[in-house]
Amino acid sequence: MRKWRSLLFVCLSYYPALAQEVPLGGWQTHFSYLSALRVEQVQDRFFCATYNGLFSYQPQNDSTVLYSKINGLHDTGISSLAFEPDSRQLLLSYRNGNLDLVQLDENTEFQSITEWPLLRDAPSLPDDRRSYQLIFRKKLAYLSTFFGIVVLDPSRLEVRETYQNIGPGGSETAVFGISFTQDSLYAHTSQGILRTSLSDNVNRQFYGNWQRVPASFTATSIAVLQEKLYAGVAGQGIFRKNNAGWQLVYPATSQRVSLRVSQDRIVAALDNRVVTLSPQDQATGFRDPLLVATQEAILDAANNLWVADRQTGLISNFSGSYRSLSPPTGDTTIATRTDSIIVDRNGFQWIRLPGTLGGGILVKNPATQQQRYLTASPNNGGLPSSQVNSLSLDRNGLVWFAADRGVGYFVPEGVLSVGAVNAVLPIFGQRRLLSNEYNTAIVSEPGDRKWVGTRNGLYLFSPDGTRLVRQFDAANSPLPSDQILALKFDETSGRLYIDTPNGLVSYRSDASAPAADLQTITIFPNPVRPGYSGMVGIKGLVNETVVKITDLAGRLVFETRSEGGTASWNLLDYTGRRARGGVYLVLTIAPDGTESRAGKLAIVE
Known part of the structure; x- marks a missing residue:
C-alpha cells in the first residue's frame, strides 16, 4: 500500500471526461431522421416520427430532442401518433402493434411513458398490426388497422369497441383512415369509403350498419x-x-x-x-x-x-x-463489412463463400496461390454447417466464424499443409457454442472477448467462448430489433456498432484498444451525479493495466484489470455496497510495473 500512496503525489495525468463521453454500458442511436413520415404539433413543440426514430423541435429556442428506447420508449418504428389535449397524452403506435402512452407536462416534456402492448401481444390478429392512422375524438383513440377499427380509452387502458368485418356482407376490410362529422364516422377502407352513424343507438360492430359511400374512384x-x-x-x-x-x-x-x-x-x-x-x-x-x-x-x-x-x-x-429541421445524420448502417475476407498473421486470406458457391471458407496463400476449401465435412473443415456468415481474427491469431448452426474457430498454422483440419467448437451450456441459434455476425474486441450477433439478439462471450458475459435483446435493452445484421467494433472509442433491420445503434463496451503507455488516462463520468446507475470507465490504459480505487485514507475499495485500454467499475465496493459520496483515488500501474499514473474521481450524493 505504501507504493500506491506514493502515487498520490505524482498524479501527472488526470483528465476529467468530456461532457459528450458515452458512459460504459451506454447506448446511442444512429438512426436517419430524414425519413420523416408523421408530424404532430403539441403547443410550441413539433413531434416528427421517422422510419426508425422520433424527435421534437421547438422553434422558439431552435432546440431538438431525440426519443428512443434509450430514454424511455418501449419500441422502434412509429407508424402513427396523435395528441389528446385535455389529458395531455401523446399516443404512439409502432409498426409491430405496440403502443406507448406518453404523459406530457405543461412544458410538453415527457413525464411518464406507459407501454400498452395490446395489439402486439394479441394472439389471434393478423401479422400486420400497425395503425395506419391514429385520431382522438372525445378522449377516445381510434386506430385504423389492417383488421378494422379499434377504439381505445387510454385513461383506463381498455378497449371500448372494435369494428371488424364491416365490409359488404360482413367481409374483412382494412381501414387506412377515418374522419368524423357531427353525426357520422367515415372510414377509408380497402373496399372503398364506408359510413356509419355515431348515434348511441347504433351497433357499429354490425356490418349492416355500415354503408358504402358511392364513388367512381379509389381514395x-x-x-x-x-x-x-x-x-x-x-x-x-x-x-x-x-x-x-x-x-x-x-x-x-x-x-x-x-x-x-x-x-x-x-x-x-x-x-x-x-x-x-x-x-x-x-x-x-x-x-x-x-x-x-x-x-x-x-x-x-x-x-x-x-x-x-x-x-x-x-x-x-x-x-x-x-429548411430541414431534422437532427444531423451520420452513418445509419454498416455499409462496408470487413467480415467476409480477413488476413491472418501468415498473410493467408480467409474468404467466406456464399451458398451459390457451395458455402464454407476458402483459405488462400496469395504468395503461392495454394488454397484449400474448408467445409462441413470431417477432417476437411468440420464446420457445423456450410453457411458461414461472418469471420473475425482475434488477438491470439485465431480465425473465428459465425455459422447458422454454431460458432467456432480455426488455428491457422498448418491449415494449408496438414491433412486433417477441423474447427474447434467451444462448449457452452453443455452443447456446442450457439448451435441452436442462427448466427449472423462475430467480432473480437480488444480484450479478445467475442461479440456474436444472432437472429435472437446479441451475445458477449469470454475470449475462449465458454462463458457468457452479457446478453442483449430487444426486450432487455435499447436494441431496436432482435435480428442482428452486422457488427463492427471501433477499437479507439470502444463502441460496438450493431446493425439491425430497424436501424443502427452502438454500445459502449468496457474494452478498447490499449494505449502505448499511461501518459493520458480519462475517468468518466466524473463527477458521478446522483441517480447515476451505470459504470465508471477508465480509459487510456495499456493492456491488462492494474487499476485500484481507494478512498483518501488509502483503503482499497475496488481492484480490477483493464480489458485492452479500458477498465470499469460498477461503483460497488468489495462488500457489494454502493460507494459513498466523496473523492476517490484511481491508481493505475502497467502490468510489468514500469509505469503508473493516478487520478481522482468524485461521487456526488
Whole structure:
C-alpha cells in the first residue's frame, strides 16, 4: 500500500471526461431522421416520427430532442401518433402493434411513458398490426388497422369497441383512415369509403350498419372540413362530397394525395409539394426544392407550413425560408463489412463463400496461390454447417466464424499443409457454442472477448467462448430489433456498432484498444451525479493495466484489470455496497510495473 500512496503525489495525468463521453454500458442511436413520415404539433413543440426514430423541435429556442428506447420508449418504428389535449397524452403506435402512452407536462416534456402492448401481444390478429392512422375524438383513440377499427380509452387502458368485418356482407376490410362529422364516422377502407352513424343507438360492430359511400374512384385518404367530406385520389386530385355526388375541387396528377385538416383548412401532401384548401375551395400551393417526397403536412397558428418529407426530414418555412429541421445524420448502417475476407498473421486470406458457391471458407496463400476449401465435412473443415456468415481474427491469431448452426474457430498454422483440419467448437451450456441459434455476425474486441450477433439478439462471450458475459435483446435493452445484421467494433472509442433491420445503434463496451503507455488516462463520468446507475470507465490504459480505487485514507475499495485500454467499475465496493459520496483515488500501474499514473474521481450524493 505504501507504493500506491506514493502515487498520490505524482498524479501527472488526470483528465476529467468530456461532457459528450458515452458512459460504459451506454447506448446511442444512429438512426436517419430524414425519413420523416408523421408530424404532430403539441403547443410550441413539433413531434416528427421517422422510419426508425422520433424527435421534437421547438422553434422558439431552435432546440431538438431525440426519443428512443434509450430514454424511455418501449419500441422502434412509429407508424402513427396523435395528441389528446385535455389529458395531455401523446399516443404512439409502432409498426409491430405496440403502443406507448406518453404523459406530457405543461412544458410538453415527457413525464411518464406507459407501454400498452395490446395489439402486439394479441394472439389471434393478423401479422400486420400497425395503425395506419391514429385520431382522438372525445378522449377516445381510434386506430385504423389492417383488421378494422379499434377504439381505445387510454385513461383506463381498455378497449371500448372494435369494428371488424364491416365490409359488404360482413367481409374483412382494412381501414387506412377515418374522419368524423357531427353525426357520422367515415372510414377509408380497402373496399372503398364506408359510413356509419355515431348515434348511441347504433351497433357499429354490425356490418349492416355500415354503408358504402358511392364513388367512381379509389381514395388514398379522406378528411372532413366543416362537415364536408373530402377525398384524395391518386392521379386525379382532391374531391369534395356534395348532395349530387363528388366534385373535383383541386385537380392534380400526384400519385400521393395525403389529406389532413389543420387551421380550418384541408392540407394536402402531394408528391413533391403541399396544397391547402379553404372551406371555399380556395387553393394555396407551396413548393420548394426541399419538398421532395412529402408524406404529411400541417399548419401552425401563424400559417407556417410543417412537412414530414421521406427524403429531407422535417421541413418548415417558419423562419421565412424553407429548411430541414431534422437532427444531423451520420452513418445509419454498416455499409462496408470487413467480415467476409480477413488476413491472418501468415498473410493467408480467409474468404467466406456464399451458398451459390457451395458455402464454407476458402483459405488462400496469395504468395503461392495454394488454397484449400474448408467445409462441413470431417477432417476437411468440420464446420457445423456450410453457411458461414461472418469471420473475425482475434488477438491470439485465431480465425473465428459465425455459422447458422454454431460458432467456432480455426488455428491457422498448418491449415494449408496438414491433412486433417477441423474447427474447434467451444462448449457452452453443455452443447456446442450457439448451435441452436442462427448466427449472423462475430467480432473480437480488444480484450479478445467475442461479440456474436444472432437472429435472437446479441451475445458477449469470454475470449475462449465458454462463458457468457452479457446478453442483449430487444426486450432487455435499447436494441431496436432482435435480428442482428452486422457488427463492427471501433477499437479507439470502444463502441460496438450493431446493425439491425430497424436501424443502427452502438454500445459502449468496457474494452478498447490499449494505449502505448499511461501518459493520458480519462475517468468518466466524473463527477458521478446522483441517480447515476451505470459504470465508471477508465480509459487510456495499456493492456491488462492494474487499476485500484481507494478512498483518501488509502483503503482499497475496488481492484480490477483493464480489458485492452479500458477498465470499469460498477461503483460497488468489495462488500457489494454502493460507494459513498466523496473523492476517490484511481491508481493505475502497467502490468510489468514500469509505469503508473493516478487520478481522482468524485461521487456526488
